[in-house]
Amino acid sequence: MAADEHTRSVTASPDVAARAPGSAWPKAALGVLPAALVALFPPAAVAWGLEFYMGLVTKAMVFALAASGLNLVLGFGGLVSFGHATYFGLGAYTVAVLAREGTTSAWVVWPTAVLVAAAVATAVAAICLRTRGLYFIMITLAFAQMFYYGVISFKQYGGEDGLRAPRTDFGLPLGDVEVYYLVLAVLVVCLWLLWRIVHARFGRALQAIRDNESRATAIGFSAYPYQLVAFAVSGAITGLAGVLMVHYTQYASPYMLSWPQSGHLMLMVILGGVGRFWGGVLGAAAMVALEEVFHSVTIHWQLGVGAVLLAVVLLAPRGIAGILEGRPR
């Protein structure tokens, strides 16, 4: 799982690699078509009465952002966080609670929500990074459970029922089409940011620590600060996805912080391809599509989703990104 597209150009300076993808261009061209379809979809959806599918794509893009945020620590950092739903939910709840208290300006609410998620992620990681492996998985889960029970205990903010939240605005009201483009814009900006992070010196150091911590330490990278910063950025991005989720559903639910939600985000990353840049996006899209397809066919849709996931594990160990890349490297 360690070998992926980034390790090929290790010798090249990261800046050169980021500015001039070179041989990556033909592959990038393959991505232009789906990107164009996503960008041009809303007018067509409105014209042909396919608003439902527009909502579905919005949802997939929100999860793509959350999963990509998680993939930074999970895939590129090798840190299995089983508690990322916390940051997703905290982003959503910050919006909903502030709205309940009368603050609906997006210029205030969005940065606050992202800061809250980032601050909590930093604090949690500062403690969790003392442990390794399975113990790390479990301690991140422990903190996630604490926040979950913390949120459902605040009865004035909905408790177990969750909290309705009006859409925050940037000075103009947002309809479904506007939310779609908003989510798309945020996703594109964040993916660009993540691409820069992963291909910068920071990202390469992070991956070196993942692949062999003692070797990375020996050449002068201490693991802790890199992993801590990666966790903070990851929490911020996942929190931002939570903010977007509230704009899509207009509702903050305690389920967003629950451990099955953490598992769901992890499934998307694993399904798409752990530590592959497009893994989060592909996994989220595949998962949303998979659930929708089975949901429309049978009430026992979870059986179908489970069977497909199991088949992917047994037959395609490197996830969807692995399949798309073709031959093993």
Add this chain to the structure above:
Amino acid sequence: MPLSLVVEQLLNGLQFGLMLFLLAAGLTLVLGIMDVVNLAHGSLYMIGAYLAATFIGVTGSFWVGAALAVAATAVVGTLLEVSVLRRLYARDHLTQVLATFALILIFNEGVRIVWGPHALLLSVPSELAQPVRVLPDLGYSAYRLTIIGAGLGLAVALFLLIHRTRIGMWVRAGASNRAMAQAMGVPIRQVFTVVFAAGAALCAVAGALLGPILAVQVGMGESILILAFVVVVIGGIGSIKGALLGAIVVGTVDTAGRAFLPMLLVRLASPEVASNLGPALASILIYLLMAIVLFFRPQGLFPVRI
């Protein structure tokens, strides 16, 4: 605070802890020996409870039904190990998480298809329906006392099995270093199949015994699974002793916290704050405990020696 109340809550905690131990025992050995993160362990508990409900209905006897369910769940466990788990040994934890999460979805929907969406009700066997006088002013459920007895009995039996028999020696060897044990001639594959089936059987015991106290329903495995993982991690992965101690600590802290924390808070804070904070703190307590334990002892309380 009256003594009878404290004793009652401690007994409840012990009873819950021993049931957690039955789940954690299998979980910790699977994790310790084969390094497999099995999220579907809770599903075996659910399957056990549903099979118990069915067999009890068919046979008309609680104990015969429960015994049949335990045997049947062991068979389910064996089939699961042979068909899926076996393919996951060589894979990383993430892949195991994905695969066993998929198994949860499959088991949950399977149960819903076979038994329907509604919770099943199991009743306490009639001979144990009357309370027993434990203290002069405390009558305690005879059924819960039986659970405590069964849990303690199984814990002792398992302990002797692991620490006094040849197969137990193999299991311990596998848990501390699988490769070395294999090199020394331990048939790890076969040992593991037995351990997995036994773990499934213990899940079914817990499912059958807890059935009359908690509802038998889809998803019952997930909530208790997390607690079982907490137990395993607090105790130290692969350690039966750790699982027992961790389970009793978690069971007692969780039960006592739910009973006494709200009462304590009412005295310390305003009623409004107390009613908000009490249940939250009680739910958080064991996770706080786990975080503290891992902070000071990152390998758990009883790490398996390597």
